[in-house]
Amino acid sequence: MDTRVFGGTSQAGAAQSSEAIGISLVINGRRRDFVIEPWVTLLDLLREQEHLTGTKKGCDHGQCGACTVLVDGKRINSCLALAVARDGAQVTTIEGLACEGLAEGHGLHPLQQAFVDHDALQCGYCTPGQICSAQGLINEGHARSRDEVRESMSGNLCRCGAYTNIAAAVMEVLEKADTR
Amino acid sequence: MNRFSYVRAAGVAEAVREGSARQVRFLAGGTNLVDLMKENVERPQRLVDINRLPLHKIDDLEGGGLRLGALVTNADTAYDPRVERRYPLLASAILAGASPQLRNAATNGGNLNQRTRCYYFYDPATACNKRQPGSGCGAIGGVNRIHAILGASDQCIATHPSDMCVALAALDAQVRVTGPDADRVIAFSEYHRLPGDQPWRDNDLRPGELVTAIDLPAEDFSSHYTYLKLRDRLSYAFALVSVAVAMRLDGERITEVRVALGGVAHKPWRSPVAESGLAGEKASQANFLAAAHVLTEGAVGQGGNDFKIELARRAIVRALKQAANGTPQSQTDKRVF
Numbered sequence A: 001m002d003t004r005v006f007g008g009t010s011q012a013g014a015a016q017s018s019e020a021i022g023i024s025l026v027i028n029g030r031r032r033d034f035v036i037e038p039w040v041t042l043l044d045l046l047r048e049q050e051h052l053t054g055t056k057k058g059c060d061h062g063q064c065g066a067c068t069v070l071v072d073g074k075r076i077n078s079c080l081a082l083a084v085a086r087d088g089a090q091v092t093t094i095e096g097l098a099c100e101g102l103a104e105g106h107g108l109h110p111l112q113q114a115f116v117d118h119d120a121l122q123c124g125y126c127t128p129g130q131i132c133s134a135q136g137l138i139n140e141g142h143a144r145s146r147d148e149v150r151e152s153m154s155g156n157l158c159r160c161g162a163y164t165n166i167a168a169a170v171m172e173v174l175e176k177a178d179t180r
Numbered sequence B: 001m002n003r004f005s006y007v008r009a010a011g012v013a014e015a016v017r018e019g020s021a022r023q024v025r026f027l028a029g030g031t032n033l034v035d036l037m038k039e040n041v042e043r044p045q046r047l048v049d050i051n052r053l054p055l056h057k058i059d060d061l062e063g064g065g066l067r068l069g070a071l072v073t074n075a076d077t078a079y080d081p082r083v084e085r086r087y088p089l090l091a092s093a094i095l096a097g098a099s100p101q102l103r104n105a106a107t108n109g110g111n112l113n114q115r116t117r118c119y120y121f122y123d124p125a126t127a128c129n130k131r132q133p134g135s136g137c138g139a140i141g142g143v144n145r146i147h148a149i150l151g152a153s154d155q156c157i158a159t160h161p162s163d164m165c166v167a168l169a170a171l172d173a174q175v176r177v178t179g180p181d182a183d184r185v186i187a188f189s190e191y192h193r194l195p196g197d198q199p200w201r202d203n204d205l206r207p208g209e210l211v212t213a214i215d216l217p218a219e220d221f222s223s224h225y226t227y228l229k230l231r232d233r234l235s236y237a238f239a240l241v242s243v244a245v246a247m248r249l250d251g252e253r254i255t256e257v258r259v260a261l262g263g264v265a266h267k268p269w270r271s272p273v274a275e276s277g278l279a280g281e282k283a284s285q286a287n288f289l290a291a292a293h294v295l296t297e298g299a300v301g302q303g304g305n306d307f308k309i310e311l312a313r314r315a316i317v318r319a320l321k322q323a324a325n326g327t328p329q330s331q332t333d334k335r336v337f
């Protein structure tokens, strides 16, 4: 049986290298290799090692959704994901969605544009998480009505209370995606 | 977070072997474990990552049941067409819990084994018999709005926070477990336990034992069911009180009914007396109210949660009515009239 044991002799606080593990991720379409400690969350890896600071740390406990990213197309809270456990995954952050928009010649991703058009933000801190979450919602294909969108966006808190306009922005893109 | 070593188990036998050591935890979705590690409540020396084990499938069982792999996510379980069609009560309970992001990461095995949300359990600066045996219970005489009204002990008044488990209790699910000694099948009602004088034990799992699957029996409760969840906000909040009802009717008469309560005890709460009392009776307000009183018999408030006793009774009546009428609680329009 393939037994891969990492950092077998555990010494709390010992030299970092003894626990460090090699993983690779595809982040926004580019393969990236890392040697990281097992306690590094996907959120910290994105922000501190990749300098992809679009993904925000709100609560760090799964309670706000600001850290939402797409992993293999599904939205998750990156603050509760240990990066080592996601070895081999495809990760998309707000920066990746923005690049998709650029590549398609729109300048902005359709969700970004809709958030601008609908004034779906005030301070903007929750926005990257809202947009990644909305993309996850669209990928899932379960929400149709406005009530369903509101419920399905409930994992993203907005301290500025822009919920009404967020729902409108998501609805607009969802309806366009439906008629495509 | 404390420092720990990490191993990715390639097979079930390896996971069990690794998991049998002291101070080791299995890592599934991590949505509860990583959170508790950040709070220094869980301080494992080693994590055994079980995500590569072959427990990611939902299989039909001979005779009509369904086997839910321990590593299938809560979202994939709730949206599985067989679960939607045959076990809508379960789908409904799962979708009432957490958020879409969390349900995408959370697994069925992890949901069963998630720990209480008691504020004192989460705060290592306070006394808690569950976290630190013998240290006392901060919630007794403290802030206990979310705590138990049934089956509590003088050592611990915590509740089990899962929604999914309330439906599994009502459906008489079975938990399949493998371990260092032998494989076991545990009836759902025996899986979680009451705190008694060992509040640090949440369930019947022994060291090294791994949940491999949850089996759902073939019975059909897809016409008359509801999962009613009452909480401080409409979404993304744990239940104060929840009620899962699975019912079969013959005309106006109840032929069989299961009622499980969430948010009120250390485990999903059922009362065989209340359920058998309703069997053969008319689906009426009076009978539902009588059943609600039997279900909450012996309920004791702790001060902050006294309201739960009356709330639970009303929720039980309401949920029974919804099930009898064939109008399950909508997960998007949550108005309760």
Ligand SMILES: Cc1cc2nc3c(=O)[nH]c(=O)nc-3n(C[C@H](O)[C@H](O)[C@H](O)COP(=O)(O)OP(=O)(O)OC[C@H]3O[C@@H](n4cnc5c(N)ncnc54)[C@H](O)[C@@H]3O)c2cc1C
Pocket: A061, A062, A063, B025, B026, B027, B028, B029, B030, B031, B032, B033, B034, B035, B070, B074, B096, B097, B098, B099, B102, B105, B106, B107, B108, B109, B110, B111, B112, B113, B114, B115, B161, B162, B163, B164, B209, B210, B211, B212, B236, B237, B238, B239
């Ligand atoms: C903000 C927030 C809100 C939430 N709201 C709700 C809610 O409203 N309703 C609700 O029901 N839940 C809620 N949850 C809890 C969520 O459902 C659980 O965190 C999740 O189900 C745990 O699954 P996991 O796979 O992430 O488990 P992990 O965090 O990986 O593991 C949890 C525990 O189970 C053990 N374990 C995992 N798999 C197995 C296995 N196969 N065999 C033996 N042991 C195992 C682990 O060792 C660990 O001790 C919420 C969580 C958060 C963070």
Ligand code: SF4
Pocket: B116, B118, B119, B120, B121, B127, B128, B129, B130, B131, B136, B137, B138, B139, B140, B155, B156, B157, B158, B199
């Ligand atoms: S209720 Fe239980 S979990 Fe909460 S402080 Fe008391 S002993 Fe700890």
Ligand code: FES
Pocket: A056, A057, A058, A059, A060, A061, A062, A063, A064, A065, A066, A067, A068, A077, A078, A079, A080
């Ligand atoms: S930072 Fe992850 S949910 Fe708040």
Ligand code: FES
Pocket: A120, A121, A122, A123, A124, A125, A126, A127, A157, A158, A159, A160, A161, A162
């Ligand atoms: S725009 Fe400020 S938190 Fe949402």
